Amino acid sequence: MGTSVSKLNKFTYTWLILFLVWLGFTTTFAFAEVVTGILLSFTVAIFSYKSFTYDGLKIFSPRRLMYIVQYFFVFMLALIKANIDVAKIVINPKLPINPGIVEFNSQLKSPFAKLILANSITLTPGTITVDIIDNKYFIHWLYVTGTDQETTYKEIAKQFEDILIKIYN
Amino acid sequence: MQILNYIGYFLISIGTIFLFLGGLGILRMPDFYTRLQAGTKASTLGAMSTILGIGFLQPEWFVKTFIIVVFIAIANPLSSHALARGSHKAKQMPFLKDEKIGDAYKEEEEKLHKNQKKEDK
Structure with missing residues:
Protein backbone atom coordinates (compact mmCIF):
# COMPACT_ATOMS: atom_id res chain seq x y z
CA MET A 1 0.00 0.00 0.00
CA GLY A 2 2.78 2.41 0.94
CA THR A 3 4.59 2.37 -2.39
CA SER A 4 1.54 3.17 -4.50
CA VAL A 5 1.19 6.69 -3.10
CA SER A 6 2.89 9.44 -5.09
CA LYS A 7 5.49 11.76 -3.59
CA LEU A 8 3.37 14.85 -4.17
CA ASN A 9 0.46 13.21 -2.39
CA LYS A 10 2.59 12.36 0.65
CA PHE A 11 4.13 15.82 0.67
CA THR A 12 0.77 17.60 0.58
CA TYR A 13 -0.51 15.42 3.39
CA THR A 14 2.52 16.17 5.59
CA TRP A 15 2.29 19.88 4.86
CA LEU A 16 -1.41 19.98 5.68
CA ILE A 17 -1.09 18.08 8.98
CA LEU A 18 1.90 20.13 10.14
CA PHE A 19 0.09 23.34 9.27
CA LEU A 20 -3.02 22.26 11.19
CA VAL A 21 -0.87 21.51 14.26
CA TRP A 22 0.71 24.96 13.88
CA LEU A 23 -2.74 26.57 13.77
CA GLY A 24 -3.73 24.59 16.85
CA PHE A 25 -0.73 25.77 18.83
CA THR A 26 -0.79 29.42 17.81
CA THR A 27 -4.64 29.62 17.90
CA THR A 28 -4.67 32.78 15.83
CA PHE A 29 -5.50 33.68 12.25
CA ALA A 30 -3.33 36.82 12.16
CA PHE A 31 -1.79 37.20 8.68
CA ALA A 32 1.88 37.09 9.76
CA GLU A 33 1.36 33.99 11.92
CA VAL A 34 -0.44 32.09 9.17
CA VAL A 35 2.20 32.92 6.55
CA THR A 36 5.01 31.90 8.92
CA GLY A 37 3.15 28.67 9.59
CA ILE A 38 2.73 27.90 5.89
CA LEU A 39 6.42 28.55 5.20
CA LEU A 40 7.69 26.62 8.26
CA SER A 41 5.47 23.59 7.68
CA PHE A 42 6.54 23.64 3.99
CA THR A 43 10.21 23.56 5.02
CA VAL A 44 9.74 20.81 7.59
CA ALA A 45 7.60 18.79 5.15
CA ILE A 46 10.40 18.85 2.53
CA PHE A 47 12.63 16.97 4.95
CA SER A 48 10.12 14.68 6.61
CA TYR A 49 7.43 13.68 4.09
CA LYS A 50 9.13 10.39 3.17
CA SER A 51 8.82 8.94 6.66
CA PHE A 52 5.84 10.95 7.87
CA THR A 53 3.07 8.96 6.20
CA TYR A 54 2.31 5.70 4.42
CA ASP A 55 -1.07 6.39 2.91
CA GLY A 56 -1.04 10.11 2.14
CA LEU A 57 -4.22 11.95 1.27
CA LYS A 58 -6.23 8.76 0.70
CA ILE A 59 -7.25 8.91 4.34
CA PHE A 60 -9.44 11.97 3.70
CA MET B 1 -19.41 30.13 31.23
CA GLN B 2 -20.25 28.82 34.69
CA ILE B 3 -21.03 25.43 33.18
CA LEU B 4 -17.60 25.29 31.51
CA ASN B 5 -16.03 25.88 34.94
CA TYR B 6 -18.01 23.03 36.47
CA ILE B 7 -17.02 20.66 33.64
CA GLY B 8 -13.39 21.72 34.07
CA TYR B 9 -13.33 21.10 37.82
CA PHE B 10 -15.16 17.80 37.35
CA LEU B 11 -12.58 16.59 34.80
CA ILE B 12 -9.67 17.68 36.99
CA SER B 13 -11.11 15.83 40.02
CA ILE B 14 -11.63 12.66 37.96
CA GLY B 15 -8.09 13.01 36.63
CA THR B 16 -6.49 13.36 40.06
CA ILE B 17 -8.45 10.36 41.37
CA PHE B 18 -7.18 8.20 38.49
CA LEU B 19 -3.62 9.46 38.90
CA PHE B 20 -3.79 8.53 42.60
CA LEU B 21 -5.13 5.07 41.75
CA GLY B 22 -2.33 4.62 39.22
CA GLY B 23 0.22 5.35 41.93
CA LEU B 24 -1.52 2.97 44.33
CA GLY B 25 -1.48 0.29 41.63
CA ILE B 26 2.25 0.68 41.11
CA LEU B 27 2.72 0.10 44.86
CA ARG B 28 0.42 -2.92 45.10
CA MET B 29 1.13 -4.96 41.94
CA PRO B 30 3.49 -7.96 42.22
CA ASP B 31 5.82 -7.61 39.23
CA PHE B 32 7.10 -5.29 36.53
CA TYR B 33 4.47 -5.97 33.86
CA THR B 34 1.46 -5.64 36.12
CA ARG B 35 2.91 -2.42 37.52
CA LEU B 36 3.27 -1.18 33.98
CA GLN B 37 -0.42 -1.94 33.47
CA ALA B 38 -1.41 0.20 36.43
CA GLY B 39 1.06 2.89 35.44
CA THR B 40 -0.11 3.23 31.84
CA LYS B 41 -3.87 2.73 32.14
CA ALA B 42 -4.76 4.88 35.08
CA SER B 43 -2.25 7.58 34.34
CA THR B 44 -3.30 8.07 30.70
CA LEU B 45 -6.89 8.86 31.58
CA GLY B 46 -5.69 10.79 34.63
CA ALA B 47 -3.33 13.02 32.68
CA MET B 48 -5.71 13.39 29.74
CA SER B 49 -8.71 14.48 31.78
CA THR B 50 -6.64 16.78 34.02
CA ILE B 51 -5.22 18.57 30.99
CA LEU B 52 -8.61 18.72 29.23
CA GLY B 53 -10.12 20.09 32.45
CA ILE B 54 -7.60 22.94 32.38
CA GLY B 55 -8.65 23.52 28.78
CA PHE B 56 -12.25 23.93 29.93
CA LEU B 57 -11.27 26.37 32.70
CA GLN B 58 -9.28 28.50 30.25
CA PRO B 59 -11.26 28.27 26.97
CA GLU B 60 -8.57 30.12 24.98
CA TRP B 61 -6.18 27.22 25.73
CA PHE B 62 -8.64 24.54 24.72
CA VAL B 63 -7.19 23.74 21.28
CA LYS B 64 -3.67 23.52 22.71
CA THR B 65 -4.72 21.21 25.52
CA PHE B 66 -6.55 19.06 22.98
CA ILE B 67 -3.37 18.67 20.92
CA ILE B 68 -1.42 17.75 24.07
CA VAL B 69 -4.05 15.11 24.88
CA VAL B 70 -3.67 13.62 21.38
CA PHE B 71 0.11 13.51 21.84
CA ILE B 72 -0.30 11.73 25.18
CA ALA B 73 -2.65 9.20 23.58
CA ILE B 74 0.01 8.45 20.95
CA ALA B 75 3.15 8.57 23.09
CA ASN B 76 2.04 6.81 26.26
CA PRO B 77 1.30 3.37 24.73
CA LEU B 78 4.49 3.57 22.66
CA SER B 79 6.68 4.09 25.71
CA SER B 80 4.95 1.38 27.72
CA HIS B 81 5.29 -1.02 24.79
CA ALA B 82 9.01 -0.23 24.58
CA LEU B 83 9.41 -0.83 28.33
CA ALA B 84 7.54 -4.16 28.18
CA ARG B 85 9.46 -5.41 25.15
CA GLY B 86 12.80 -4.26 26.52
CA SER B 87 12.34 -5.89 29.90
CA HIS B 88 11.23 -9.14 28.25
CA LYS B 89 14.37 -9.11 26.10
CA ALA B 90 16.36 -8.55 29.31
CA LYS B 91 14.95 -11.85 30.65
CA GLN B 92 12.61 -10.22 33.16
CA MET B 93 9.94 -12.92 33.27
CA PRO B 94 6.31 -12.05 34.07
CA PHE B 95 4.66 -13.18 37.29
CA LEU B 96 2.26 -16.05 36.48
CA LYS B 97 -0.43 -17.09 38.93
CA ASP B 98 -2.06 -19.92 36.98
CA GLU B 99 0.18 -22.66 35.58
CA LYS B 100 -2.08 -23.24 32.58
CA ILE B 101 -1.56 -19.72 31.37
CA GLY B 102 1.88 -19.52 29.91
CA ASP B 103 4.09 -16.99 28.28
CA ALA B 104 3.41 -17.20 24.53
CA TYR B 105 6.04 -14.62 23.70
CA LYS B 106 8.79 -16.58 25.43
CA GLU B 107 8.01 -19.65 23.34
CA GLU B 108 8.03 -17.63 20.13
CA GLU B 109 11.32 -16.00 21.05
CA GLU B 110 12.89 -19.40 21.74
CA LYS B 111 11.69 -20.62 18.33
CA LEU B 112 13.21 -17.60 16.62
CA HIS B 113 16.42 -18.13 18.53
CA LYS B 114 16.67 -21.78 17.43
CA ASN B 115 16.02 -20.88 13.80
CA GLN B 116 18.73 -18.29 13.94
CA LYS B 117 21.22 -20.78 15.37
CA LYS B 118 20.38 -23.19 12.54
CA GLU B 119 20.98 -20.46 9.99
CA ASP B 120 24.28 -19.61 11.60
CA LYS B 121 25.44 -23.20 11.25
Missing part, protein backbone atom coordinates in the same frame (compact mmCIF):
# COMPACT_ATOMS: atom_id res chain seq x y z
CA SER A 61 -12.11 10.23 1.62
CA PRO A 62 -15.52 10.78 3.29
CA ARG A 63 -16.12 7.07 3.83
CA ARG A 64 -12.83 6.70 5.68
CA LEU A 65 -13.37 9.88 7.70
CA MET A 66 -16.71 8.47 8.87
CA TYR A 67 -15.03 5.29 10.07
CA ILE A 68 -12.29 7.32 11.76
CA VAL A 69 -14.93 9.23 13.74
CA GLN A 70 -16.58 5.92 14.65
CA TYR A 71 -13.19 4.52 15.69
CA PHE A 72 -12.60 7.56 17.89
CA PHE A 73 -15.83 6.98 19.83
CA VAL A 74 -15.31 3.22 20.16
CA PHE A 75 -11.78 3.92 21.38
CA MET A 76 -12.78 6.58 23.91
CA LEU A 77 -15.44 4.28 25.39
CA ALA A 78 -12.94 1.41 25.62
CA LEU A 79 -10.35 3.72 27.20
CA ILE A 80 -12.71 4.90 29.94
CA LYS A 81 -13.86 1.33 30.57
CA ALA A 82 -10.24 0.18 30.78
CA ASN A 83 -9.34 2.78 33.33
CA ILE A 84 -12.32 1.95 35.54
CA ASP A 85 -11.54 -1.79 35.29
CA VAL A 86 -7.92 -1.34 36.32
CA ALA A 87 -8.93 1.09 39.07
CA LYS A 88 -11.37 -1.52 40.45
CA ILE A 89 -8.64 -4.18 40.50
CA VAL A 90 -6.26 -1.80 42.28
CA ILE A 91 -8.81 -0.90 44.97
CA ASN A 92 -9.93 -4.50 45.57
CA PRO A 93 -8.12 -5.76 48.72
CA LYS A 94 -7.71 -9.24 47.23
CA LEU A 95 -6.00 -7.86 44.12
CA PRO A 96 -7.77 -10.24 41.69
CA ILE A 97 -5.20 -10.62 38.90
CA ASN A 98 -4.30 -13.57 36.69
CA PRO A 99 -1.58 -12.31 34.37
CA GLY A 100 -0.02 -13.99 31.35
CA ILE A 101 1.22 -13.31 27.85
CA VAL A 102 -1.09 -14.43 25.03
CA GLU A 103 -0.92 -14.22 21.24
CA PHE A 104 -3.31 -13.74 18.33
CA ASN A 105 -3.12 -13.21 14.58
CA SER A 106 -4.20 -10.01 12.93
CA GLN A 107 -5.37 -9.57 9.34
CA LEU A 108 -4.15 -6.00 9.00
CA LYS A 109 -1.62 -5.30 6.26
CA SER A 110 -0.77 -1.60 6.47
CA PRO A 111 2.04 -0.92 8.99
CA PHE A 112 0.27 2.20 10.18
CA ALA A 113 -2.93 0.26 10.90
CA LYS A 114 -0.87 -2.26 12.87
CA LEU A 115 0.61 0.57 14.92
CA ILE A 116 -2.81 2.01 15.68
CA LEU A 117 -4.15 -1.41 16.69
CA ALA A 118 -1.15 -2.01 18.96
CA ASN A 119 -1.55 1.40 20.58
CA SER A 120 -5.28 0.94 21.09
CA ILE A 121 -4.68 -2.46 22.68
CA THR A 122 -2.14 -0.97 25.06
CA LEU A 123 -4.63 1.65 26.17
CA THR A 124 -7.55 -0.75 26.76
CA PRO A 125 -8.61 -3.20 29.51
CA GLY A 126 -5.55 -4.64 31.22
CA THR A 127 -3.58 -5.31 28.04
CA ILE A 128 -0.14 -4.22 26.83
CA THR A 129 1.34 -5.06 23.42
CA VAL A 130 4.73 -6.63 24.14
CA ASP A 131 5.77 -7.28 20.53
CA ILE A 132 4.52 -7.73 16.98
CA ILE A 133 6.25 -10.36 14.84
CA ASP A 134 4.84 -10.30 11.27
CA ASN A 135 1.11 -10.62 11.98
CA LYS A 136 1.35 -12.11 15.45
CA TYR A 137 0.56 -9.86 18.35
CA PHE A 138 1.92 -10.73 21.80
CA ILE A 139 -0.14 -9.24 24.58
CA HIS A 140 0.50 -9.07 28.30
CA TRP A 141 -2.95 -9.49 29.83
CA LEU A 142 -3.78 -8.58 33.41
CA TYR A 143 -6.76 -10.89 33.71
CA VAL A 144 -6.51 -13.79 31.26
CA THR A 145 -9.86 -15.45 30.49
CA GLY A 146 -8.65 -17.84 27.77
CA THR A 147 -5.38 -18.68 26.08
CA ASP A 148 -6.57 -19.97 22.67
CA GLN A 149 -6.23 -17.50 19.84
CA GLU A 150 -9.94 -17.13 19.09
CA THR A 151 -10.88 -16.02 22.59
CA THR A 152 -8.00 -13.62 22.89
CA TYR A 153 -8.74 -12.14 19.46
CA LYS A 154 -12.41 -11.66 20.31
CA GLU A 155 -11.74 -10.19 23.74
CA ILE A 156 -8.87 -7.90 22.87
CA ALA A 157 -8.80 -6.86 19.24
CA LYS A 158 -12.08 -7.50 17.44
CA GLN A 159 -13.84 -4.22 18.17
CA PHE A 160 -10.89 -2.19 16.85
CA GLU A 161 -9.82 -4.40 13.98
CA ASP A 162 -13.27 -4.52 12.40
CA ILE A 163 -13.16 -0.76 11.87
CA LEU A 164 -9.46 -0.60 10.98
CA ILE A 165 -9.95 -3.18 8.22
CA LYS A 166 -12.65 -0.99 6.71
CA ILE A 167 -10.35 2.03 6.81
CA TYR A 168 -7.10 0.51 5.56
CA ASN A 169 -7.68 -2.74 3.63
Whole structure:
Protein backbone atom coordinates (compact mmCIF):
# COMPACT_ATOMS: atom_id res chain seq x y z
CA MET A 1 0.00 0.00 0.00
CA GLY A 2 2.78 2.41 0.94
CA THR A 3 4.59 2.37 -2.39
CA SER A 4 1.54 3.17 -4.50
CA VAL A 5 1.19 6.69 -3.10
CA SER A 6 2.89 9.44 -5.09
CA LYS A 7 5.49 11.76 -3.59
CA LEU A 8 3.37 14.85 -4.17
CA ASN A 9 0.46 13.21 -2.39
CA LYS A 10 2.59 12.36 0.65
CA PHE A 11 4.13 15.82 0.67
CA THR A 12 0.77 17.60 0.58
CA TYR A 13 -0.51 15.42 3.39
CA THR A 14 2.52 16.17 5.59
CA TRP A 15 2.29 19.88 4.86
CA LEU A 16 -1.41 19.98 5.68
CA ILE A 17 -1.09 18.08 8.98
CA LEU A 18 1.90 20.13 10.14
CA PHE A 19 0.09 23.34 9.27
CA LEU A 20 -3.02 22.26 11.19
CA VAL A 21 -0.87 21.51 14.26
CA TRP A 22 0.71 24.96 13.88
CA LEU A 23 -2.74 26.57 13.77
CA GLY A 24 -3.73 24.59 16.85
CA PHE A 25 -0.73 25.77 18.83
CA THR A 26 -0.79 29.42 17.81
CA THR A 27 -4.64 29.62 17.90
CA THR A 28 -4.67 32.78 15.83
CA PHE A 29 -5.50 33.68 12.25
CA ALA A 30 -3.33 36.82 12.16
CA PHE A 31 -1.79 37.20 8.68
CA ALA A 32 1.88 37.09 9.76
CA GLU A 33 1.36 33.99 11.92
CA VAL A 34 -0.44 32.09 9.17
CA VAL A 35 2.20 32.92 6.55
CA THR A 36 5.01 31.90 8.92
CA GLY A 37 3.15 28.67 9.59
CA ILE A 38 2.73 27.90 5.89
CA LEU A 39 6.42 28.55 5.20
CA LEU A 40 7.69 26.62 8.26
CA SER A 41 5.47 23.59 7.68
CA PHE A 42 6.54 23.64 3.99
CA THR A 43 10.21 23.56 5.02
CA VAL A 44 9.74 20.81 7.59
CA ALA A 45 7.60 18.79 5.15
CA ILE A 46 10.40 18.85 2.53
CA PHE A 47 12.63 16.97 4.95
CA SER A 48 10.12 14.68 6.61
CA TYR A 49 7.43 13.68 4.09
CA LYS A 50 9.13 10.39 3.17
CA SER A 51 8.82 8.94 6.66
CA PHE A 52 5.84 10.95 7.87
CA THR A 53 3.07 8.96 6.20
CA TYR A 54 2.31 5.70 4.42
CA ASP A 55 -1.07 6.39 2.91
CA GLY A 56 -1.04 10.11 2.14
CA LEU A 57 -4.22 11.95 1.27
CA LYS A 58 -6.23 8.76 0.70
CA ILE A 59 -7.25 8.91 4.34
CA PHE A 60 -9.44 11.97 3.70
CA SER A 61 -12.11 10.23 1.62
CA PRO A 62 -15.52 10.78 3.29
CA ARG A 63 -16.12 7.07 3.83
CA ARG A 64 -12.83 6.70 5.68
CA LEU A 65 -13.37 9.88 7.70
CA MET A 66 -16.71 8.47 8.87
CA TYR A 67 -15.03 5.29 10.07
CA ILE A 68 -12.29 7.32 11.76
CA VAL A 69 -14.93 9.23 13.74
CA GLN A 70 -16.58 5.92 14.65
CA TYR A 71 -13.19 4.52 15.69
CA PHE A 72 -12.60 7.56 17.89
CA PHE A 73 -15.83 6.98 19.83
CA VAL A 74 -15.31 3.22 20.16
CA PHE A 75 -11.78 3.92 21.38
CA MET A 76 -12.78 6.58 23.91
CA LEU A 77 -15.44 4.28 25.39
CA ALA A 78 -12.94 1.41 25.62
CA LEU A 79 -10.35 3.72 27.20
CA ILE A 80 -12.71 4.90 29.94
CA LYS A 81 -13.86 1.33 30.57
CA ALA A 82 -10.24 0.18 30.78
CA ASN A 83 -9.34 2.78 33.33
CA ILE A 84 -12.32 1.95 35.54
CA ASP A 85 -11.54 -1.79 35.29
CA VAL A 86 -7.92 -1.34 36.32
CA ALA A 87 -8.93 1.09 39.07
CA LYS A 88 -11.37 -1.52 40.45
CA ILE A 89 -8.64 -4.18 40.50
CA VAL A 90 -6.26 -1.80 42.28
CA ILE A 91 -8.81 -0.90 44.97
CA ASN A 92 -9.93 -4.50 45.57
CA PRO A 93 -8.12 -5.76 48.72
CA LYS A 94 -7.71 -9.24 47.23
CA LEU A 95 -6.00 -7.86 44.12
CA PRO A 96 -7.77 -10.24 41.69
CA ILE A 97 -5.20 -10.62 38.90
CA ASN A 98 -4.30 -13.57 36.69
CA PRO A 99 -1.58 -12.31 34.37
CA GLY A 100 -0.02 -13.99 31.35
CA ILE A 101 1.22 -13.31 27.85
CA VAL A 102 -1.09 -14.43 25.03
CA GLU A 103 -0.92 -14.22 21.24
CA PHE A 104 -3.31 -13.74 18.33
CA ASN A 105 -3.12 -13.21 14.58
CA SER A 106 -4.20 -10.01 12.93
CA GLN A 107 -5.37 -9.57 9.34
CA LEU A 108 -4.15 -6.00 9.00
CA LYS A 109 -1.62 -5.30 6.26
CA SER A 110 -0.77 -1.60 6.47
CA PRO A 111 2.04 -0.92 8.99
CA PHE A 112 0.27 2.20 10.18
CA ALA A 113 -2.93 0.26 10.90
CA LYS A 114 -0.87 -2.26 12.87
CA LEU A 115 0.61 0.57 14.92
CA ILE A 116 -2.81 2.01 15.68
CA LEU A 117 -4.15 -1.41 16.69
CA ALA A 118 -1.15 -2.01 18.96
CA ASN A 119 -1.55 1.40 20.58
CA SER A 120 -5.28 0.94 21.09
CA ILE A 121 -4.68 -2.46 22.68
CA THR A 122 -2.14 -0.97 25.06
CA LEU A 123 -4.63 1.65 26.17
CA THR A 124 -7.55 -0.75 26.76
CA PRO A 125 -8.61 -3.20 29.51
CA GLY A 126 -5.55 -4.64 31.22
CA THR A 127 -3.58 -5.31 28.04
CA ILE A 128 -0.14 -4.22 26.83
CA THR A 129 1.34 -5.06 23.42
CA VAL A 130 4.73 -6.63 24.14
CA ASP A 131 5.77 -7.28 20.53
CA ILE A 132 4.52 -7.73 16.98
CA ILE A 133 6.25 -10.36 14.84
CA ASP A 134 4.84 -10.30 11.27
CA ASN A 135 1.11 -10.62 11.98
CA LYS A 136 1.35 -12.11 15.45
CA TYR A 137 0.56 -9.86 18.35
CA PHE A 138 1.92 -10.73 21.80
CA ILE A 139 -0.14 -9.24 24.58
CA HIS A 140 0.50 -9.07 28.30
CA TRP A 141 -2.95 -9.49 29.83
CA LEU A 142 -3.78 -8.58 33.41
CA TYR A 143 -6.76 -10.89 33.71
CA VAL A 144 -6.51 -13.79 31.26
CA THR A 145 -9.86 -15.45 30.49
CA GLY A 146 -8.65 -17.84 27.77
CA THR A 147 -5.38 -18.68 26.08
CA ASP A 148 -6.57 -19.97 22.67
CA GLN A 149 -6.23 -17.50 19.84
CA GLU A 150 -9.94 -17.13 19.09
CA THR A 151 -10.88 -16.02 22.59
CA THR A 152 -8.00 -13.62 22.89
CA TYR A 153 -8.74 -12.14 19.46
CA LYS A 154 -12.41 -11.66 20.31
CA GLU A 155 -11.74 -10.19 23.74
CA ILE A 156 -8.87 -7.90 22.87
CA ALA A 157 -8.80 -6.86 19.24
CA LYS A 158 -12.08 -7.50 17.44
CA GLN A 159 -13.84 -4.22 18.17
CA PHE A 160 -10.89 -2.19 16.85
CA GLU A 161 -9.82 -4.40 13.98
CA ASP A 162 -13.27 -4.52 12.40
CA ILE A 163 -13.16 -0.76 11.87
CA LEU A 164 -9.46 -0.60 10.98
CA ILE A 165 -9.95 -3.18 8.22
CA LYS A 166 -12.65 -0.99 6.71
CA ILE A 167 -10.35 2.03 6.81
CA TYR A 168 -7.10 0.51 5.56
CA ASN A 169 -7.68 -2.74 3.63
CA MET B 1 -19.41 30.13 31.23
CA GLN B 2 -20.25 28.82 34.69
CA ILE B 3 -21.03 25.43 33.18
CA LEU B 4 -17.60 25.29 31.51
CA ASN B 5 -16.03 25.88 34.94
CA TYR B 6 -18.01 23.03 36.47
CA ILE B 7 -17.02 20.66 33.64
CA GLY B 8 -13.39 21.72 34.07
CA TYR B 9 -13.33 21.10 37.82
CA PHE B 10 -15.16 17.80 37.35
CA LEU B 11 -12.58 16.59 34.80
CA ILE B 12 -9.67 17.68 36.99
CA SER B 13 -11.11 15.83 40.02
CA ILE B 14 -11.63 12.66 37.96
CA GLY B 15 -8.09 13.01 36.63
CA THR B 16 -6.49 13.36 40.06
CA ILE B 17 -8.45 10.36 41.37
CA PHE B 18 -7.18 8.20 38.49
CA LEU B 19 -3.62 9.46 38.90
CA PHE B 20 -3.79 8.53 42.60
CA LEU B 21 -5.13 5.07 41.75
CA GLY B 22 -2.33 4.62 39.22
CA GLY B 23 0.22 5.35 41.93
CA LEU B 24 -1.52 2.97 44.33
CA GLY B 25 -1.48 0.29 41.63
CA ILE B 26 2.25 0.68 41.11
CA LEU B 27 2.72 0.10 44.86
CA ARG B 28 0.42 -2.92 45.10
CA MET B 29 1.13 -4.96 41.94
CA PRO B 30 3.49 -7.96 42.22
CA ASP B 31 5.82 -7.61 39.23
CA PHE B 32 7.10 -5.29 36.53
CA TYR B 33 4.47 -5.97 33.86
CA THR B 34 1.46 -5.64 36.12
CA ARG B 35 2.91 -2.42 37.52
CA LEU B 36 3.27 -1.18 33.98
CA GLN B 37 -0.42 -1.94 33.47
CA ALA B 38 -1.41 0.20 36.43
CA GLY B 39 1.06 2.89 35.44
CA THR B 40 -0.11 3.23 31.84
CA LYS B 41 -3.87 2.73 32.14
CA ALA B 42 -4.76 4.88 35.08
CA SER B 43 -2.25 7.58 34.34
CA THR B 44 -3.30 8.07 30.70
CA LEU B 45 -6.89 8.86 31.58
CA GLY B 46 -5.69 10.79 34.63
CA ALA B 47 -3.33 13.02 32.68
CA MET B 48 -5.71 13.39 29.74
CA SER B 49 -8.71 14.48 31.78
CA THR B 50 -6.64 16.78 34.02
CA ILE B 51 -5.22 18.57 30.99
CA LEU B 52 -8.61 18.72 29.23
CA GLY B 53 -10.12 20.09 32.45
CA ILE B 54 -7.60 22.94 32.38
CA GLY B 55 -8.65 23.52 28.78
CA PHE B 56 -12.25 23.93 29.93
CA LEU B 57 -11.27 26.37 32.70
CA GLN B 58 -9.28 28.50 30.25
CA PRO B 59 -11.26 28.27 26.97
CA GLU B 60 -8.57 30.12 24.98
CA TRP B 61 -6.18 27.22 25.73
CA PHE B 62 -8.64 24.54 24.72
CA VAL B 63 -7.19 23.74 21.28
CA LYS B 64 -3.67 23.52 22.71
CA THR B 65 -4.72 21.21 25.52
CA PHE B 66 -6.55 19.06 22.98
CA ILE B 67 -3.37 18.67 20.92
CA ILE B 68 -1.42 17.75 24.07
CA VAL B 69 -4.05 15.11 24.88
CA VAL B 70 -3.67 13.62 21.38
CA PHE B 71 0.11 13.51 21.84
CA ILE B 72 -0.30 11.73 25.18
CA ALA B 73 -2.65 9.20 23.58
CA ILE B 74 0.01 8.45 20.95
CA ALA B 75 3.15 8.57 23.09
CA ASN B 76 2.04 6.81 26.26
CA PRO B 77 1.30 3.37 24.73
CA LEU B 78 4.49 3.57 22.66
CA SER B 79 6.68 4.09 25.71
CA SER B 80 4.95 1.38 27.72
CA HIS B 81 5.29 -1.02 24.79
CA ALA B 82 9.01 -0.23 24.58
CA LEU B 83 9.41 -0.83 28.33
CA ALA B 84 7.54 -4.16 28.18
CA ARG B 85 9.46 -5.41 25.15
CA GLY B 86 12.80 -4.26 26.52
CA SER B 87 12.34 -5.89 29.90
CA HIS B 88 11.23 -9.14 28.25
CA LYS B 89 14.37 -9.11 26.10
CA ALA B 90 16.36 -8.55 29.31
CA LYS B 91 14.95 -11.85 30.65
CA GLN B 92 12.61 -10.22 33.16
CA MET B 93 9.94 -12.92 33.27
CA PRO B 94 6.31 -12.05 34.07
CA PHE B 95 4.66 -13.18 37.29
CA LEU B 96 2.26 -16.05 36.48
CA LYS B 97 -0.43 -17.09 38.93
CA ASP B 98 -2.06 -19.92 36.98
CA GLU B 99 0.18 -22.66 35.58
CA LYS B 100 -2.08 -23.24 32.58
CA ILE B 101 -1.56 -19.72 31.37
CA GLY B 102 1.88 -19.52 29.91
CA ASP B 103 4.09 -16.99 28.28
CA ALA B 104 3.41 -17.20 24.53
CA TYR B 105 6.04 -14.62 23.70
CA LYS B 106 8.79 -16.58 25.43
CA GLU B 107 8.01 -19.65 23.34
CA GLU B 108 8.03 -17.63 20.13
CA GLU B 109 11.32 -16.00 21.05
CA GLU B 110 12.89 -19.40 21.74
CA LYS B 111 11.69 -20.62 18.33
CA LEU B 112 13.21 -17.60 16.62
CA HIS B 113 16.42 -18.13 18.53
CA LYS B 114 16.67 -21.78 17.43
CA ASN B 115 16.02 -20.88 13.80
CA GLN B 116 18.73 -18.29 13.94
CA LYS B 117 21.22 -20.78 15.37
CA LYS B 118 20.38 -23.19 12.54
CA GLU B 119 20.98 -20.46 9.99
CA ASP B 120 24.28 -19.61 11.60
CA LYS B 121 25.44 -23.20 11.25
